[in-house]
Amino acid sequence: MTDLPRVLFVDDEQLLLDGLSRQVRGFVAAQVCPSPTEATRLLEQAVADPDGGYAAVVSDMRMPGMDGAALLKHARAVCPDTTRLLLTGYADIDSAIAAVNDGNLFRFLTKPCATPLLRAALTDAIEQHHLIRDRRQLLEQTLRGAVEALVETLAMSHPAAFARACRLRRLVGQVAEQLHLADRWQVEIAAQLGEIGVVTLPPEALEALTRGTPPNAAIARMLDALPGLADGVLRRVPRLETVRAIVAAQQPVDHAERHLVALSDRPSRILQAVREYDALTARGLPPDNSLGVLRQRGYHTDEILDALRAVVAADEAADTREVDVAYLRPGLVLAADLRSSKGMLLVSHGHVLTDELLTRIRNFARLSGLESKPLILEHGQRSDAPR
16 A cells, blocks of 8 residues: 555546656556546545545546536545645636635646646645645544534433434434545534524423423424524634534424525535435334335435435344443444433433543442343344343
């Protein structure tokens, strides 16, 4: 394996690609592609591989089927950490300048491009890639850690209220992973913080949220208002603009405005579909039937519903196992509610166990005991857990 940064070169002229490859040999790990359509597939595949991303993509401007500006705009959407450069002839300079000024591109180069100029541009592009990646990772880790600490604390004090937030986050994260969504941490945080308004609900409304069926119009309005309440909290936190937008785009799970769902972006639509699915299953509807209802509603895309179906199928295929408390580890998923010996809900089903939740479970197990042994999901892995 090479330690050189990976760069994707796209041009419909194979001779030009061969020349570019020779110019950067030993300087970067070059991959050449003569088709912009194939290049989009390569970029999407690279996002799915944590170690296989491209530091930069260099594309010709004029290509059949898709021009370079359109390809690099797509690259920005699927792999925003990858630096984008446009390679163009003199006749295309005005278009190249327009693309750069639109904010989609890092730089444009003119053909023919001398080796020293090409290498200097790639050096700057790779440095830009590292800056963007490191900044994003720092932001992700900081925000995600803060949000998880907040939600985990609320989940321990209000386990029934935040059980839904935990389920939504897990489902949304798995669907986003299936779809190779860039920066999926943002939609996961939106799934969690979108539920933060539950702390304002009276017991009757909280019970209705758990059951998935509001008993009257007043409680239905309270449940519909949850995304707006969450936005009131999120607007006070800097750097959460994208998360706020995802939460604000959410529609009521029972009577969504289909045209507003259609106009929303992909992360928002993923969360909307998962929220509707969770509400249907909370009412006791089997998973297959719930997915069928979502498909009949007509405003969810096939790719999102197919990804959700794959995630649900994996859960249905998983084994459930009763284990001793001593076996529990962070990352395991509870397959059933866990209660104290006095019937107090400690952790709801669907929760991914964390160190904090494990401390809570072990403390109750020592002091007063548990109603039953924990039941966990096992997705095909073998285990030495005591039954």
